[in-house]
Amino acid sequence: MGLNPQVETVYKRPTTFTPATTHYCPGCTHGVAHRLVAEVLEEMNLQEKTIGVASVGCSVFAYNYFDCDFVEAAHGRAPAMATGIKRVLPDRIVFTYQGDGDLASIGMAEIVHSAARGENITAIFINNANYGMTGGQMAPTTLPGQKTTSSPMGRDIENNGFPIRTAEMLATLDGAGYIVRRSLHDPTNIRKAKKAIRLAFETQERGLGFSMVELLSTCPTNWGMNPIQSLQWIEEHMIPYFPLEDFKVSPILSQVRI
Amino acid sequence: MAKELLKGNEAIAEAAIRSGLEAYFGYPITPQTELLEWLSKRMPELGRTFMQAESELAAINMVYGAACTGARVMTSSSSPGISLMMEGISYIAGTEVPVVLVDVMRAGPGLGNIAPAQSDYNQIVHGGGHGDFRPIVLAPASVQESIDLTVEAFELADRYRAIVVVLIDGSIGQMMEPAELPPMRHIDRQRPTWAVTGAKDRDRRILSSIYIDPENEEETNLRILERWKEIEANEMRYKEYYLEDAELVVVGFGTAGRVALSAVRAARAEGIPVGLLRPITVSPFPYARIKELSNLACGMLVVEMNTGQMLLDVQAAVGGKIPVEFYGRMGGVVPLPDEIHEEISRLCYEPVAPSADPRESWMDRMDLAKN
């Protein structure tokens, strides 16, 4: 618009983002997940009432990128911290942003009990099948046979057991209002992921209980792949183990038009 | 308000409510549980937040989150639970948010037992999790003092944006005494300028314990130290009994201090010039006052319900100037006034040579007592 009537802005930086440049590696989809959350906060006009809870992992500095109030939790404790905030300020929107080591290993108790309590918070859960920040060690989501720096011969299920399908597990809890898994490996799936994130925040706005979107996400640096190979690796290896499904959707959400 | 017969744990809980407690998160553990149970009834009644967390780890992190909103918050536990809370305590200190924590100590290590002990002195006074900070620790010796110091704990936490621990043992938590509660305080919903509440009509705020640049962390460590110096200068509290002319000074906190007072009174009645220093703030610790006393007295006797944790702080203050002796009972055993009285008499009538570790002679005497 403006000077040239033929030019229309179709894509811009969400106002819920700060001008900071992220520290994520090239090809890492943490940045995509950030953007989707920022877009949803903007579209739902939640910026002024949102408090984010960053976790410990590659997204530890998430608070530098979202232009809203933020706290930084200890490793795995983001849901507990979010609970504390939400209980004192029930009319605010509180979300956590956690990796798979953070949420599904050291913080498993906190996420399970938050979901079981029907804590009215939203968890954005980045499953990249390893501990990105500490240099690519085995995570509870590491696939059988997957090589990591702490499973150099590949994850041995005899020794290390099996990956955890967190979304499926949390969906068994009555307190959960919205639990789905999506992937960030191509534009179609990114659009679906955004819709899911929107529904998760709608769940919270409507007081329908705990909401979580598990996002399959790349870690090209630690996977030892280029960005394109990483996207393919999600599709070929992660999705078969971690299906992209709606595991729990509160019936009221079917009335939500977005 | 008139005096009522109150149980220590419940009195602390009600004092916290009347101090404007907005949210409590906790986990059951003996001998602290009555505190949690009292709040589980009273807090919802008043429209305030009570939550039983899935663990102490979760409880302290919930308190951490709630504290970030600027609300008055508290948790409580007993020794094994406090061990689990160490993580959160450190993060709270690093983020500089006010929290009140009540530790109703029991015997340990490990599961130990549920009987009263002063086993957490080190983990709280010299601990509080990793990193470079010191918590304020208040050690009451009666139900009334527990009430008064709980009220005070919230004020100190707010004033210094710090974690304040009310440190009692199971006997104070469980016993009933006549005491007076404070009037109900109006809850101040005005949030401090650092609190995260949603960035409405203001710039966003971030609360974090991360200072990724070492120079910023050093600055933070120094800021916390400077605040600590201020706390040391302004908040040192202790009680003195019969010290004016005392030649022997007994030092004990909490229940040990209280039992020692009975012994000191009995010894005074016999004409023994003995007095008692009972630290109320075991952190900041009254080093300076103890040093002064070491110039006036000829000996000190440290009494604790552990194997001599505060003893090292007293020794540091005395600096070898006069003999420091030790008497402790532990494992859930509470010393009787007579035992301490006997120690006082022995120190008065028998010469004592200064020794590097007074626990050696104490252990020898304990053995004798057994035979």
Ligand SMILES: Cc1ncc(C[n+]2csc(CCOP(=O)(O)OP(=O)(O)O)c2C)c(N)n1
């Ligand atoms: C108590 C504690 N243990 C260990 C660490 C070290 N640590 C930092 S990040 C991390 C793993 C994070 O992995 P994940 O949650 O999967 O996030 P990602 O980096 O993969 O996004 C670990 C183990 C820590 N900071 N705190």
Ligand code: SF4
């Ligand atoms: S290490 Fe992996 S998860 Fe972390 S920023 Fe780099 S690519 Fe992303």
Ligand SMILES: [Mg+2]
């Ligand atoms: Mg990860």
